Amino acid sequence: MADDREILRELWDGKIPVSFQLAQEEIYTVEQPDPFFLLVPRLTYFPLVTDKVYRHMVKHVDPDHGEMWLEFDNQPLKWHYPIGVLYDLYGYQSELPWTLTVHFKNFPEDELLHCPSKEAVESHFMSVVKEADALKHRGQAINNMQKKDHKALWTGLMNDKFDQFWSVNKKLMENSGEDAFKSVPFRIYQMDQIPVQKLFKPVDDNGENLTLKNLLSIALPDLEEKGILSRYRVVTQGIEPPLDVPVGWMSEHLSYPDNFLHICLVSRGHSES
Amino acid sequence: MATDTNWKRDLLNQIQRRNRKQSYPFIHLIQTNNKLQEIASSLHLKNVQLQVEIERLKEESISSHVRGDGVVSIATTHQLEQKLFKLQEELTEMHKKRGENAQQIIDLNALLQEKEKEIQHKDTMISSMVETNVTLKQSKKALEFSIAELEATNQMLKDEHQALQMAFTALEERYRKTQEDNSDLIQRWMEQKAKDADRMNAENADFIKARQQRLAKDLEEAAKEQVPVDLDKGPVDGYIPAVCVMASVPSRAQCVFDAHEGEVYSVQWNAMGSFFASGGADRKIKLWEYHNGVCESRGTLVGSNAGITSLDYSQDDSMLLGASNDFASRIWTVVDQRLRHTLTGHSGKVLSAKFLTEGKVVSGSHDRTLKIWDLVSKSCVKTIFAGSSCNDLVTLYGASIISGHFDKRIRFWDTRGPADSSINEILLQGRLTSLALASDKNQLLCCTRDDCLKIIDLRMNQVSCTLTADGFKVGCDWSRAVFSPDREYAAAGSGDGHLFVWNVSKAKVEKILKEHSHAVVACSWNPSGVSLVSCEKGKKVVLWSDF
Numbered sequence: 001m002a003d004d005r006e007i008l009r010e011l012w013d014g015k016i017p018v019s020f021q022l023a024q025e026e027i028y029t030v031e032q033p034d035p036f037f038l039l040v041p042r043l044t045y046f047p048l049v050t051d052k053v054y055r056h057m058v059k060h061v062d063p064d065h066g067e068m069w070l071e072f073d074n075q076p077l078k079w080h081y082p083i084g085v086l087y088d089l090y091g092y093q094s095e096l097p098w099t100l101t102v103h104f105k106n107f108p109e110d111e112l113l114h115c116p117s118k119e120a121v122e123s124h125f126m127s128v129v130k131e132a133d134a135l136k137h138r139g140q141a142i143n144n145m146q147k148k149d150h151k152a153l154w155t156g157l158m159n160d161k162f163d164q165f166w167s168v169n170k171k172l173m174e175n176s177g178e179d180a181f182k183s184v185p186f187r188i189y190q191m192d193q194i195p196v197q198k199l200f201k202p203v204d205d206n207g208e209n210l211t212l213k214n215l216l217s218i219a220l221p222d223l224e225e226k227g228i229l230s231r232y233r234v235v236t237q238g239i240e241p242p243l244d245v246p247v248g249w250m251s252e253h254l255s256y257p258d259n260f261l262h263i264c265l266v267s268r269g270h271s272e273s
Numbered sequence: 274m275a276t277d278t279n280w281k282r283d284l285l286n287q288i289q290r291r292n293r294k295q296s297y298p299f300i301h302l303i304q305t306n307n308k309l310q311e312i313a314s315s316l317h318l319k320n321v322q323l324q325v326e327i328e329r330l331k332e333e334s335i336s337s338h339v340r341g342d343g344v345v346s347i348a349t350t351h352q353l354e355q356k357l358f359k360l361q362e363e364l365t366e367m368h369k370k371r372g373e374n375a376q377q378i379i380d381l382n383a384l385l386q387e388k389e390k391e392i393q394h395k396d397t398m399i400s401s402m403v404e405t406n407v408t409l410k411q412s413k414k415a416l417e418f419s420i421a422e423l424e425a426t427n428q429m430l431k432d433e434h435q436a437l438q439m440a441f442t443a444l445e446e447r448y449r450k451t452q453e454d455n456s457d458l459i460q461r462w463m464e465q466k467a468k469d470a471d472r473m474n475a476e477n478a479d480f481i482k483a484r485q486q487r488l489a490k491d492l493e494e495a496a497k498e499q500v501p502v503d504l505d506k507g508p509v510d511g512y513i514p515a516v517c518v519m520a521s522v523p524s525r526a527q528c529v530f531d532a533h534e535g536e537v538y539s540v541q542w543n544a545m546g547s548f549f550a551s552g553g554a555d556r557k558i559k560l561w562e563y564h565n566g567v568c569e570s571r572g573t574l575v576g577s578n579a580g581i582t583s584l585d586y587s588q589d590d591s592m593l594l595g596a597s598n599d600f601a602s603r604i605w606t607v608v609d610q611r612l613r614h615t616l617t618g619h620s621g622k623v624l625s626a627k628f629l630t631e632g633k634v635v636s637g638s639h640d641r642t643l644k645i646w647d648l649v650s651k652s653c654v655k656t657i658f659a660g661s662s663c664n665d666l667v668t669l670y671g672a673s674i675i676s677g678h679f680d681k682r683i684r685f686w687d688t689r690g691p692a693d694s695s696i697n698e699i700l701l702q703g704r705l706t707s708l709a710l711a712s713d714k715n716q717l718l719c720c721t722r723d724d725c726l727k728i729i730d731l732r733m734n735q736v737s738c739t740l741t742a743d744g745f746k747v748g749c750d751w752s753r754a755v756f757s758p759d760r761e762y763a764a765a766g767s768g769d770g771h772l773f774v775w776n777v778s779k780a781k782v783e784k785i786l787k788e789h790s791h792a793v794v795a796c797s798w799n800p801s802g803v804s805l806v807s808c809e810k811g812k813k814v815v816l817w818s819d820f
Contacts, residue, residue, distance in 0.1 A: 003281050010288045017299035034310065037303045039296060096295060097303075238295065239287035242280050254284075 007253055011237055012162045014042040016087050017097035020053045023071075026061050026105055033060040037097065041160060042084030042238065043257050045125070046070060046077065047115050048158055057102050065104035069112055072100050076108045079115050080124050082256045088235045088264040089189050122154050125258055129153065132185035132259030133172055135199070136251075141172050141179070157257045165257065172259055173252050184251045186261035188219050196220060202248035209246035216243070220265075232265040517712075517758035520802030522774050523817035526788040527804065528568050530814060532559060537808035538751065539595075539795050541584040543607075546800040550574075550593055551814050552581025558595050558605070563804070563816055574605045576612040582751060583625040583665070594634060596626035602636045604648065616646045618653045624664050624751060629688070630671040637663030637676050645688055657686060659695075664750055665707045669714060677705030677719060679750075683729070697734065701727060707753040707795075711760040718763055720754040722747050726765055728777065740775040742782045748792030748810070758802045766793020772807050772817070788815050 020036040027033065036056045040049045054068055070077045077086050077100070091098045107114075115121065133142040142150075149168045156165030175181050181202050188196040196219050204210055216234065217224040223232070233240055237254055247261075255261050533553030542549045548571060552558045558574040558581055579598035586593055592613070596602045602623050604614040616626075621640030629635045633654075634646045643657040643666065661680035668674055674686040681704055685697040703723030710717055716737070717729040724747050726740040740763060748768030755764050762783060763775045770789035775782055789809040796807035804818035 003278070003285060007281070007285050007288060010285065010292060013296070014288070014292055015296035015300075017296070017303060036310075037299075037306045039299055039303045097299060237288070238291045239284065241284055241287075245280055245284070 004253055008166065009162065011254070012041075012043065014084065014238060015039045016042055016083065019097040019099045020050075020057070020070075020102050021099060022057050022060055022102050026065075026103065028062045029060045031060070033057060035099075040083055042087070043082055044157060044160075045081075045121050046079045046083060046086075047118060047121050049083075053102065057104075061104045066107050067104075067114060069103050069107055070100045071103055072098070076111045078112060079121070080113060082258070082262065084237060084256065085189065085262040085264065088238055088262075088266070089191065092233075092235055092238075092264070092266050118158075125154060125157070126150060128258040128260060129172070132255075135183050135185040136172070136181045136259070137174075137179060138182060141174065145171070153257075169257070169259075173255075175248060175252055181248060181251060184215070184247050184261065185255075185259060186215065186219070186247075186251070186263060188216075189262065189264045191267070200247070202246070202251065209248055211244045211246055212241060212250065213243040215247050223265075231268055233268055235264045235266050236262060517800060517802035520757035520759045520761055520798065521819050522762060522784050523786065523805045524784065524819040525817065526786070526815050527818045528563065528566060528816040529788060530568055531812040532561070532808065532814040533557065533812055535812065536580070536810045537794065537812065537814055538580060538582050539584045539753070540797045540806045540808045540814060541586060542797045542799050542806065543586045543590045544588065544800060545590055548590075548607075549797060549799075549806050550584050550586070551806075551808055552584050552595055553808075553812075554580035556580060556597075558584065558593065560607070560610075561814075568814070568816060572610045574610055574612070576603055576605070576615070577601075579622075582623065583627075585627045587628050587631060589631070592628075594626050594628060596623040596636055598622045600638070600640075602626040602634065602646070604634070614646075614648060614651055616644075616651075616653070618644055618656075621662070624662070625666050627666060627668050629668045629674070633671075635666060635668060635674050635688075637666045639663075643674065643676060643686070655688065659684060664705050665753070667708045667710045667717070669710065675708060675710075675717060677708045679704050681705065681721070683708070683717075683719060699729065699734070699736075701736075703747075704750065706747055706750055709753070709755050711756045712758055713760065716756070716760065718754055718756050720747060720752055720765055722750070726754050726763055726775070728763070738777065738780050740777070740780060742773050742775070742785075744769060744771065744785075745773050749794065751794065752792075753795035755796055755798050757798050758800050762798075764796050764798060764805060764807075766796055766807055766809070768792040770809065772796060772805075772815075774805075786817055788817075789813065 016039070018038050018040050020038065022033050033056070036053050038049060038053065040046075050068070050070075057068070058065070070079075072086075072090050073094075075090055077090070081089075087098060130139065130142050133139050145168070149171075152164055152168045155161070156163075156168070183199050184202050186197070186200065190196075198219050200210075200215055200218060202210055204214075212234070216229060220229070223229045234243070236250075237256075241250065241254070251261055532551045533555045535554035537551055537553040539552040540549055541551075548560055548562050550558055550560050556575070556577045556579060558577075560571040560574070561568045562571050563569075574593065574595070577595060577597040577599060578601075581595045581597055583596040584593065586607075591607060593605045593607055594602060595605070600617065600619045600621060600623060602616040603612055604616075605612050616634065616636065619636065619638040619640050619642065621638045623636050623638045626634060626636035629645065632648050634648060635643060636646065637643050637659070639662045641659055641662055643659055643663055644653045645655040645657070646652070647654045657674075659676060659678060661678040661682065663676045663678055666674055666676040672688050674688065676684050676686065678684065681701050683699045683701065683705060684695040687696055690696070701719065701721050703721030703725075705719055705721055707720040708717060715731055717731055719727045719729060721727065724741065724745055727736045728738040728740070729735065730737040744767065745765070746768035748766065752766060752768075756762070756777075757764070761777060763777055764772060766772050766789070770787070770791055770793060772786040772789070772793055773782055774784045774786065789807070789811070791809040791811035791813075793807050793809050796805055798805050803820075804816055806814060806816050808814045
């Protein structure tokens, strides 16, 4: 168990160095703005950490600007995915620090959601947590909590407080006896595709634990049939777990704070090019 | 368990490697960068402030250079400067105070002006109030005046009313007295009348007795005398009813002609048997004479506003009575062919009208009443509520009425008795369409919608004979059937255009006459018994005889 706790702690401490640069065509002042560097936690969301970036960049753009949004390699970044997922999906092969372009104009309405405030992020986060618990415990765990527990989850994530967050989250991660997971909340991302989400029981009819390999064959039968699964790296939380890891354990320990396993399939060919 | 820990260790290692690779090298770098950035921006800010300070100081030094002339002992200068400074301070304070005072004055002035304005406003308000007050008082006075006036008028009216009331009571008293007188007079008059009537009756009785005696005497004389009968001499002028010895059954159509524009509803021979009248939907009654094998029109009686439903000659042939669909019955005199009476009062079609006596007429209507009319006073003297639409009626002995109704009943009425209750009723199987009395007034021929003719013996008060025939269909609600004058035969028209003649004593069809192309509505036997007239729903009238 000591190992498990250490894994959780190490995952929580995972950070990514990011370099924010203002898009060249949107610079409004004579002076070139310096790039802004930040070390952002993998588990959090961009709108929670980009206040300083906004203050730094807004001096250099047209005062009549729109909402700020981020882009990497011509790919607008969705703020409602955890930062770690975005990095694993788009920037896994790229050099560090991760260089993102900041935009204030031409908001890609058909690709991104607007993010009016941090409350929007909170409500999105809480709804995903509820969805995950509905899959795991038919929503009983989250419904038995009080309002202040919900608040503790959110403030723990927002203020980077590991102990505060896990004191509540461990109730959601209860996976024994009657509270065993009914199914595992997971999403599998691929570049330029809609995320895959299916019902998946962590244990088969014989009581055997099912592994990551089983999960991939059920969630992505196409890849399995064509035998091209080996062309992809299976990445979550910035690591490539072995395919024989039980999915139940993964859900308990490798889930993001929103209680979902976010698994990215990154093409190996992409890395070679 | 060993593998368990193995992959767990592997994962932990991977994560640690990840952290070592991705975050640890950058922590210090980024922290330093952020710190440097902050320092740079704060330095930039400070730099700008210092620049401004320098500019200010430069300006100050220039101005001090300009003023600094002559060399005064520094102490004095210093003292003077201090004094100047104090004075200047005082001066500024004074200025400040003055400014404040001036401000106060301005404020007060403004206040004053405002108050004055208010006062002015109040003044105008007061003056307007006073004005309104005056006008209100004036109007009040005027109103009071008018009230007084009205009161005076009211008093006057009250007085007048009282006077009138008194006059009214007096008049009423007089009226009551007059009425009493009146009733008294009427009573006396009635008594007088009764006496007159009694006297008249006595006189009449005497007169009749005298006449009978004379008649008896004449008869005796006549029996004694031999009077040669002049057979060549036809009917003399005056009223001689036709006499029938034996009716002959007509065998062929002697004369067929278009009598009216539309349907012919009714035909009727006169009592002499010289003329017959026909009435139709064209609102006319036409008089005809049969002469040398043709029927010649002898006149047209007009005046009705709707179709003629029934015709009846008075006993002496002087008047013709026609009932009409325009709710009225009319009487024409035959000689001058003029309309004499119009009897209105029914609220439905009049389906049959007959002379009761020479001076009285009875009519039966679709409005379910019978009305008896007096031709002298030209008014309805009695209304009998029969309870059902009356299709035909006949009169008997000048006082009795027999009416045939839609509700399959024949009702007997006595006009002398109290109204509204029939003396007798006979229920038949079909709706009555016509009634006809035999010449001996003992038998009544009824035509009903169940396609048979019934002969009722009035003495026995029951059906004595039923006449039917194959193909005999009663064409409409006012189909008329007749007896021959000698009661041997009965004739009725059928809906298919045939005229049926029955032998009454054998209760068998004697003859079927075919000439009409439409339903035969009515027929009439010549009182002399030699010919028969029938009319149909077309325009035609046919005269039948056997020679």
